[in-house]
Amino acid sequence: MFKSIMEWVDARLPISDLIKSQATEYPTPKNLNYWWNFGSLALFVLIIQLATGIFLVMHYKPDAALAFDSVEHIMRDVNWGWLLRYLHANGATFFFVVVYIHILRGMYYGSYRSPREILWWIGIIIFFLLMGTAFMGYVLPWGQMSYWGAAVITNLMSAVPLVGEDLVVWVWGGFAVGDPTLNRFFSLHYLLPFVVFGAVFVHLWALHAVHSNNPDGIDIDEHKDSLPFHPYFTVKDLYGVGVFLIIYCGFVFFAPNYFAEPDNYIEANPMQTPAHIVPEWYFLPFYAILRSIDFLGSFSKLAGVLAMVGAIAILFVLPWLDRSPARSFRYRPLSRQLFWLFIIDCFILGWVGYNPADATVFGGMPIVFVGRAATLVYFGYFFLLWLITAFDIEKPKPTPTSI
Amino acid sequence: MHIEQEESRRDFLILATSAVGLVGVGGAAWPFIRSMSPSADVLAQATTEVDLSAIQEGQMITVPWQGKPVFVLHRTAEQIAQAKNVTMSELRDPQDDKDRVRKPEWLVVLAICTHLGCVPQPIGTGEYGGFLCPCHGTHYDTSGRIRKGPAPKNLEAPPHEFKDDRTLIIGKVLA
Numbered sequence: 001m002f003k004s005i006m007e008w009v010d011a012r013l014p015i016s017d018l019i020k021s022q023a024t025e026y027p028t029p030k031n032l033n034y035w036w037n038f039g040s041l042a043l044f045v046l047i048i049q050l051a052t053g054i055f056l057v058m059h060y061k062p063d064a065a066l067a068f069d070s071v072e073h074i075m076r077d078v079n080w081g082w083l084l085r086y087l088h089a090n091g092a093t094f095f096f097v098v099v100y101i102h103i104l105r106g107m108y109y110g111s112y113r114s115p116r117e118i119l120w121w122i123g124i125i126i127f128f129l130l131m132g133t134a135f136m137g138y139v140l141p142w143g144q145m146s147y148w149g150a151a152v153i154t155n156l157m158s159a160v161p162l163v164g165e166d167l168v169v170w171v172w173g174g175f176a177v178g179d180p181t182l183n184r185f186f187s188l189h190y191l192l193p194f195v196v197f198g199a200v201f202v203h204l205w206a207l208h209a210v211h212s213n214n215p216d217g218i219d220i221d222e223h224k225d226s227l228p229f230h231p232y233f234t235v236k237d238l239y240g241v242g243v244f245l246i247i248y249c250g251f252v253f254f255a256p257n258y259f260a261e262p263d264n265y266i267e268a269n270p271m272q273t274p275a276h277i278v279p280e281w282y283f284l285p286f287y288a289i290l291r292s293i294d295f296l297g298s299f300s301k302l303a304g305v306l307a308m309v310g311a312i313a314i315l316f317v318l319p320w321l322d323r324s325p326a327r328s329f330r331y332r333p334l335s336r337q338l339f340w341l342f343i344i345d346c347f348i349l350g351w352v353g354y355n356p357a358d359a360t361v362f363g364g365m366p367i368v369f370v371g372r373a374a375t376l377v378y379f380g381y382f383f384l385l386w387l388i389t390a391f392d393i394e395k396p397k398p399t400p401t402s403i
Numbered sequence: 404m405h406i407e408q409e410e411s412r413r414d415f416l417i418l419a420t421s422a423v424g425l426v427g428v429g430g431a432a433w434p435f436i437r438s439m440s441p442s443a444d445v446l447a448q449a450t451t452e453v454d455l456s457a458i459q460e461g462q463m464i465t466v467p468w469q470g471k472p473v474f475v476l477h478r479t480a481e482q483i484a485q486a487k488n489v490t491m492s493e494l495r496d497p498q499d500d501k502d503r504v505r506k507p508e509w510l511v512v513l514a515i516c517t518h519l520g521c522v523p524q525p526i527g528t529g530e531y532g533g534f535l536c537p538c539h540g541t542h543y544d545t546s547g548r549i550r551k552g553p554a555p556k557n558l559e560a561p562p563h564e565f566k567d568d569r570t571l572i573i574g575k576v577l578a
Contacts, residue, residue, distance in 0.1 A: 155520035
């Protein structure tokens, strides 16, 4: 019965073919390690965010006078509202955990190298969209951190020469962050995840055109070195989902406010900035880069913004900066050391971003000096990677010819 | 020869039609773009009237104007002197104190840091006796001028005038 129905459908819309060629029998390198779990894991979190978000919207009110109270209403009155909100808020945090690991995996194993440049680009675009979505979502509860985070980030646009000031007024729909701003952020926060979903589809399309990279970073013989995606990788991905859910639910149920700022439980007050405003942890390294450019006089603001955007945009040209004959850092001792230095540097930038701008460390040194040095190291990674590969300073170890 | 003429005629028509289409799309997009600009009710909140009689010398209040916070500071003689005795070359955004205030004893500035829009802390919190922005550590002096930190410009002095000795009007007064 089922078979004859599927035959009828397949004659009109070849679903079975698509599932076979692109999912169940899709050839996957047999040596993929657990770092390859994070792509499907990101999709899993996106679905959690969409599902919880759609139901939260049924109770949330995007009005400057009502927003804060409606979030408390969700927490106290709505059946299971607290669970939906904590899943959504912590989902954002874990989305970034997963996506950062996914990006760094690509950087370590050279997944950005030819022929995967477009796949890599779409990934960066998704990352930008994700940051925009997360930022606007954080504004919706309309607490003090929501409000002042929105004020600081939208003000970045005033650094645009000539039209900056008008641009900010246009984005606000007023002369300060206010009700019109909240309304449009709500609209876009609902829209962007679906744009992300579309971009993920294109990301997968590009992936399936060139197929997965692998930990050795070599081109493989698909007959010898690949396995069908199902059941080998569906089961491996599911195992990863299980581990992920244990950690994620641990936070949701036992430390739901671990990543939250207490100040965001104070309603937005446009007349007073909290003494110490910090962005969410996932923006901290970029925030530190923004603040570390403070030595260029009246040019500081624009330069800081450019450096912050450039810190991510530089990933677009990474495929052409890296000129090594080997893709994977497994066979590239020098690149590997740079990579771990880069990781440590990101944590240092995060720590600098978390501290107040005028803090001092190590007995009186302004923390901004640490921030400047760490910013230099951040961009230095990309420069040095180019330097050691373009001039053959790094001698890669021989790569295997098959897996 | 004849065919070539036909083709260029077709090219022209395609180009002209596309151009008209593009203008049409641009025109249709305009209402959408403009709908995001400040609406009439937001624009209507143009002026704020402040009663100055209760503000003692050395005191400061924050009042909303167009949804933005404004510092109104009754400056002491010392603060006025601090604001005046500055060499212009020391300043990042050189501006004489007398060009920033209507009356020396009243400083009226937007409480919006020109760096990224935080509200600076009250008078006396920063170096130079002025305002400290907590977000990224900008120091403004007793005239609201940038002295130290990442901000590019002085705190903006909004258009204001004194209706009488005890009433301040912030904003542009028409007629």
